């Protein structure tokens with residue numbers, strides 16, 4: 450059993466939308482196809498992966514370092530003899546050979562993308578959905594039959610007014626979501642409060658609305674927003690300040706009584722541990738949003754989940770960023786709290802399998818082997834071309 454080829458391509462996921470920190474007009478993402486010599490249904494098994502929005506395509510890092518290391522490795526060293534399959538942990542160690550600790554930067558995105566393709570291939574070789582494989586290997590066979598999801602959107606874009614924002618949010622409710630998320634922080638506080646109140650008009654109550662500042666605020670602004678937001682009783686207040694400013698997060702948590710969320714820009718189990726040690730996050734109400742596709746993949750995610758347990762956190766407090774099917778599988782297989790969803794943006798990478806409907810804010814999972822990409826036709830068409 451061996452990997453016979455790995456193809457990668459950078460594709461555009463550009464859109465004329467902005468959060469408080471960046472616009473997505475030139476956003477790209479890497480897609481990887483990992484071809485094996487294992488035959489299932491008369492064809493070689495191919496595993497697919499891509500990176501989450503927010504970081505750009507990783508082709509250069511993959512070509513320069515990571516894919517070369519895999520190609521040079523002895524194929525025998527990448528096999529999991531116990532399961533007669535590829536070994537994601539051995540592959541991860543090969544990818545990360547001669548990489549120093551710390552400074553996780555963009556390499557965690559390159560590795561996370563390849564790791565997704567590896568797990569997709571592993572589940573296809575085992576002929577089970579990835580969520581089932583994870584539940585069997587790590588949770589005594591117990592899998593969640595459905596996963597809570599929320600609809601993320603509410604971006605800023607030129608010409609968008611409150612009517613369009615409200616229409617967008619109403620359409621998420623019409624599609625079965627119960628909680629929606631909108632961006633804040635790109636306009637002055639009074640304007641954001643007006644936008645928030647417009648959305649509350651549609652969703653009915655603060656408990657159905659999360660807001661995301663994308664790390665824009667200094668401490669003073671984070672506090673001013675917090676004071677203004679607290680009466681709404683929002684679902685969560687996300688990434689108020691810089692993702693690595695744990696003191697800001699801790700001071701905000703002392704003052705803001707409602708739920709806070711952060712973690713999408715922490716890319717390793719060490720960074721996650723620092724957040725839990727120093728960021729004042731409260732395990733009884735706050736939310737963690739680490740995204741495997743940005744943070745060295747599922748191999749590293751398993752370490753992050755161990756850190757959580759050591760620090761007294763339940764995996765149910767984790768709702769990953771990224772709105773992709775990989776995290777959906779992890780959520781169902783490993784018992785996370787839910788998953789993000791982008792019903793309209795970042796297509797075809799956002800959203801779920803074609804025949805999966807959101808009902809009362811929850812989605813089921815595809816029953817096909819692997820992550821389920823083949824059940825999302827627009828995405829699979831693009832992936833197949835790369836393979």
Ligand SMILES: O=C([O-])CC(=O)C(=O)O
Pocket residue numbers: 468502503601661663713770771789
């Ligand atoms: O960068 C973005 O706009 C995406 C993001 O924060 C999220 O989905 O939470």
Ligand SMILES: [Mg+2]
Pocket residue numbers: 661663687688713770
């Ligand atoms: Mg966010």
